[in-house]
Amino acid sequence: MIPMITAAVLGCIGIAVYGMFFGLVLQGVDRKWAARMQARYGPPLHQPFIDIAKLLCKDNIIPKNAVKSVFNAAPVIALAASITILLYLPIGSIMPVLGGWGDIILVIYLLTVPGLAMVAGGLASGSPYATVGSQREMVTMIAYELPLAIAVVAIAWRLNAAGVADPFSLVTLAQTPVWGVVGIPGIIGLLLLMLAIAWVTPAELSRVPCDTPEAETELCGGLLVEYSGKNLALFSLSGAVKMVAMATLTVVLFLPWNLTWFIPLTGAVGIVADLAFFVLKVLLVVFFSVSLIRVGMARFRINHLVTFYWGYITLIGFTGMILLVLDAVLGMGVVA
């Protein structure tokens, strides 16, 4: 019990600092990349830090129609839930702080909590724009959860078919690359699942083309329209931490290799090398799943978003899953 409490308390403090710092850096990098792709110079890398500092100096206006307690509590819950997701995810070769006390199913559930907090905050704002934004956020969540669950379950099932114990454990997923247990059909299936997850990421993060709940040009910020000052800063921090969580989840599922698996580095040098390699993989995921997509596309309409995720992306996910099942049934790759 004592090790668990110590890990939860100390780990949470450390992970909170790491998540917010790295998340804001990733947002800065994303903004810089997007600007360069649009032939702009773009803001400095530390602009997200300046934005947070600025928001903390601004007044926090509570609308007259708002339900004050929910309006103020929602951003706190969103940030806290985002931080706890990172406690179950590995960082390079450093295993998850709470890896022995939760698995990837828990991570999928926790990923929905910041979104639900935003919905509650939007509905408590007393604004028609925020109400429509909250409604859209709920529909968006319904749309992307299915392909995400398909990808996770398919990979865990294939690892289980290969005789790997605890296939839903993040420690197992981080130490056992699924690519190593599959044959040719499985590799094609995994590529399809990777494509599905790459499309789930912008929806999870409410980034273009899935920013319909905020929709600056039509809803003026949607569910965040009435938020200002410290509460908006907390939602921004929550989004930054969630970006780290989603990128890390993709890395764990599809790119779990560490540098020390190939180069004999030990001790602190090995940990630092693995961390640097991990950062590189996260940046790669952010570039393809966030920056590239948001620069190249316009916003989906909310009904198109559902059609896209429940139709095309789910179909891609199912095809990937069937190929993984065939891979095991036909005895391609490793089968227990």
Added chain:
Amino acid sequence: MLTDTLLTGFGAWNPIAWVIAFAVALFIAWIIQRMGEPDVPGEGESGKPYLSGNDEPTPEATHIGGSNLYWGCTEAMNGYYARIVPLHTGCLTDYVLWVLGTFALLVIFIGVL
């Protein structure tokens, strides 16, 4: 015991660990919130919701009912709903027929496989 970790052979789950971590994370988030400027109750124009300069409608006029809450979903799947909704006739014998038909299909499916 409640503090024990549920180990299924597929994964693990300990609610106490998450609750402790969540409480600490809540405290951290609350401290950041406290670092900001104090709340300002919206007075006059600043207290009204932003509506691009339009007059504020009554709460009744902007209320989203249950039937509209998932509009994006129902609109995207209107082809499905167009077929499913007419099947809800409200006639009890129709529903019993559906139950019996589904049950018969299940028996055939289980019996064959």
